[in-house]
Amino acid sequence: MLPETRQRLRVTFAKGEPIKYISHLDLMRTWERALRRAQVPLAYSEGFNPRPKISIAAPLPVGFTGRGEVMDVVLSRRTSPYNFARRLKPQLPPGLEILSVEEVYLSLPSLQSQMRYAEYRVVVESEETLAEMEERVEEMLSAQSLPRQRERKGKVAEYDLRPLIDDLWIEGRQGTAWVLGMRLRSDSQATGRPDEVLEAMGLGDVPCSIERTRCLFGEIGN
Incomplete structure (x- = not known):
């Protein structure tokens, strides 16, 4: 059997203030343009409209920043993670920064299917005391359910927010x-x-202000 010529690279990147209001679709287009300008040997999907094999773990809502975003890029031929980053960095707009690049197995499941949790750092203006803020946090964590409504595509759906909160804590004052x-x-x-x-x-x-600091895959602690 011939050795595999394709390669899958995992890129950890930051999406900063200058581009926090661009949509997920526009972010994907930005990455595509940068990769093409860097002359990276992208692998493409098959079919009538081939697309570069690029996938981001989870869309970041408009207005949020992120410093632990994760993206997989499949290449048609091998290159070192260092050379990949060296060629790509000059093509990125302000606010988009590569933090690390590593090779992962081509056979791994998709990023989206492995995603389990996301961690956030939220800075909120408030004159409340520490005791008052601790009480708010405790009320959330001790609640059995938190019925909420979410509107999407003109329709309102009811859901329980509590099972979606794995942990909530106070980091300090800023x-x-x-x-x-x-x-x-x-x-x-x-x-x-x-x-x-x-x-x-x-x-x-x-x-x-809301910043996603980390994407967590698999079980917590793995």
């Missing part, structure tokens, strides 16, 4: 704001959103 940490479910069946957690905490109307 000026006049509190910094919260969240680990929320993010898989093919359901996804928790940090802005909806803030609304359930009664903090939905205060200024905040």
Whole structure:
């Protein structure tokens, strides 16, 4: 059997403030343009409309930043992760940064199917005391259920937010704001959103910034 000539690289990247308002679709187009300009040997899907084999673990909502985003790129011929990053970095727009590149097995399941949780760092303006903020967090974690409504494509659906919250904690104070940490479910069946957690905490109307810090695959601790 001939050795496999294709290659799958896993890219960890940051999506910063300058591009936090572009959509997931526009982000994918940005990556495609950058990869083509870098003359990276992309592998393509088959069919009438071949597409580059690029996949991102989970879409990042518009307005969020991320510093632990994960993307897989399949190449038609092998190259070193170092050379891949060296050629690609000059083609990226401000706000898009490669943090690491590693080779993974071609046979691994898709990123989307392996995604389990996402962690967030949320900075929310509030004059509440530590005791008051701790009480809000405790109310969320001790609740048996948190009935909510979510509107999508003009339809309103009811759901329970509580099973989507794996953990919620206070990281500390930042000026006049509190910094919260969240680990929320993010898989093919359901996804928790940090802005909806803030609304359930009664903090939905205060200024905040939300950054996804890590995508977690498989079971926690693996």
